Amino acid sequence: MDFEVRDQSVVQIGRRLTREREAFLMLVGQGVSSREACRIVGVNVRTGKRWRNGSNPTAGRKGTPPITSAASSVVRGRFLNEDERIVIADRRRAGATLQQIAVELGRDRSTISRELRRNAHPVSGDYRPHAAQARARARRPRPKIGKIAANPSLRRAVQDGLNLRWSPQQIVARLRRDFPDRPELHVVHETIYQALYVQGRGELRRELASALRTGRALRRPRRHAGQRTPRMATPMVMISERPAEADDRAIPGHWEGDLIIGKDKKSAIATLVERTTRYVMLVHLPDGRTADVVRDAPIDTVQTLPAHLWRSLTWDQGTEMSGHATFTAATDIPVYFCDPHSPWQRGSNENTNGLLRQYFPKGTDLSVHSREHLDAVAVQLNGRPRETLGWDTPAERLTTLLTNTS
Structure with a gap:
C-alpha cells in the first residue's frame, strides 16, 4: 500500500487527508480493526470512527454520514484469495477431503470447512470459486448494514x-x-x-x-483497569515483582493466602498454603475479618515454622490485607498481590479452599469452629496423598524439608 504516515509535526489537510481516508477505508475493508487502521495510517481514533460511523449534528457542526468506499480486491495473507478458491473447487470435484485440501493449501482444516459453508451457493450448495470470491469481497467492507x-x-x-x-x-x-x-x-x-x-x-x-430502564441516550463506558481507585493506603507490591523462584515451586517457603467467608459475610477463616509442599495452615478469626484482625492473626501462625520456610505471601486484592505493610514489618515476610480477577495466580490456595468447603459448607457460621477444630481439619488435609506430590502427603513433604535443613 503506497501511502505515508502523517508527520505529526506538520499537519496537512486537503489531498493528504483524502489519501489517508482512502487508506483507512481500504484497511477496514480488508478486515483490519478501526483502531489498528488508525494507528497504521496515522490519524486519531476519533477521526477513524467519524469516517466509519458518521457523526450526529451538534450546535456548531453539521452531522456527517458514514464514508463508504469500495474495498480493494487485494487482501492480506490470512484471507483466502481467488486462486485458492479455484483449488478448493477443483479438489472438491476430485473427491479430496477437507484435510487433504487444507494440507495442499497450507491452511487450517476449519478454514476450508468455513469457506465451503459460508460461500457455497445458498440454494444448490455447489461451490463456485468466482462466485465465492464475490461473496467474500462483498461481505468484507465496513461498516456493515445492521x-x-x-x-x-x-x-x-x-x-x-x-x-x-x-x-x-x-x-x-x-x-x-x-x-x-x-x-x-x-x-x-x-x-x-x-x-x-x-x-x-x-x-x-x-x-x-x-x-430503557437506565434512561440513558449514550452508553456509559466502564472504568478502565488503569483508572481503578486505590483500595489500600500503602501501595501494593504486585505479583509481577515476586521472585522468579516462586513460580516453579522448586524452592519452598512461598505461600498463598485467602479467606473463606461464612454466612452473611460475618465470619471467616484465613487459609495459608505453601506452594511447594501444598501444606495447609488455618488461621482462627473469631473476632471478624477486619484489616487489623487479618493483619495480626497470622503472625502467631507464622512463628510455628522456621523462618526459612516463610519467604513470601501472595494474596488477592481484598481489603482485609490492607495492613500488609505492618504485617511485613512484624514478620519480615513480603506480601505480593495478584492482578485483579486473576484467581489462577493463587491456584494452590483456590484448590485448597474448595477442599475446605467439605468441612465448612457455604452459608454456615464459621465463628462456631474452635482453633482446635481448625487444627484437626488442617491435619486431615495435610495427611491426604496428592497426585501432584507423587502420592506423598503435604505433611510428609514438610517433614522431609525440616529434617534436611536440621
Whole structure:
C-alpha cells in the first residue's frame, strides 16, 4: 500500500487527508480493526470512527454520514484469495477431503470447512470459486448494514417492544419464542443496544433510548483497569515483582493466602498454603475479618515454622490485607498481590479452599469452629496423598524439608 504516515509535526489537510481516508477505508475493508487502521495510517481514533460511523449534528457542526468506499480486491495473507478458491473447487470435484485440501493449501482444516459453508451457493450448495470470491469481497467492507436496519419487520417489532418498556432481553426472548421458524427476526440483545447507542447508524429512533430502564441516550463506558481507585493506603507490591523462584515451586517457603467467608459475610477463616509442599495452615478469626484482625492473626501462625520456610505471601486484592505493610514489618515476610480477577495466580490456595468447603459448607457460621477444630481439619488435609506430590502427603513433604535443613 503506497501511502505515508502523517508527520505529526506538520499537519496537512486537503489531498493528504483524502489519501489517508482512502487508506483507512481500504484497511477496514480488508478486515483490519478501526483502531489498528488508525494507528497504521496515522490519524486519531476519533477521526477513524467519524469516517466509519458518521457523526450526529451538534450546535456548531453539521452531522456527517458514514464514508463508504469500495474495498480493494487485494487482501492480506490470512484471507483466502481467488486462486485458492479455484483449488478448493477443483479438489472438491476430485473427491479430496477437507484435510487433504487444507494440507495442499497450507491452511487450517476449519478454514476450508468455513469457506465451503459460508460461500457455497445458498440454494444448490455447489461451490463456485468466482462466485465465492464475490461473496467474500462483498461481505468484507465496513461498516456493515445492521440486521435491524435491513429488516423493517424486525425494526418494527423492536420498536414496539421498547414502546412497551420491555428490556432488550425480553424483546429478543419473545421474538425467538413467538417466531421460532423465522431466523431473520432473531437477534441478541446487544444488537438492540448497538442500534440505540452507536452514532451514525439510525437503525432505531434515538428517543426510544428513553424507554430503557437506565434512561440513558449514550452508553456509559466502564472504568478502565488503569483508572481503578486505590483500595489500600500503602501501595501494593504486585505479583509481577515476586521472585522468579516462586513460580516453579522448586524452592519452598512461598505461600498463598485467602479467606473463606461464612454466612452473611460475618465470619471467616484465613487459609495459608505453601506452594511447594501444598501444606495447609488455618488461621482462627473469631473476632471478624477486619484489616487489623487479618493483619495480626497470622503472625502467631507464622512463628510455628522456621523462618526459612516463610519467604513470601501472595494474596488477592481484598481489603482485609490492607495492613500488609505492618504485617511485613512484624514478620519480615513480603506480601505480593495478584492482578485483579486473576484467581489462577493463587491456584494452590483456590484448590485448597474448595477442599475446605467439605468441612465448612457455604452459608454456615464459621465463628462456631474452635482453633482446635481448625487444627484437626488442617491435619486431615495435610495427611491426604496428592497426585501432584507423587502420592506423598503435604505433611510428609514438610517433614522431609525440616529434617534436611536440621
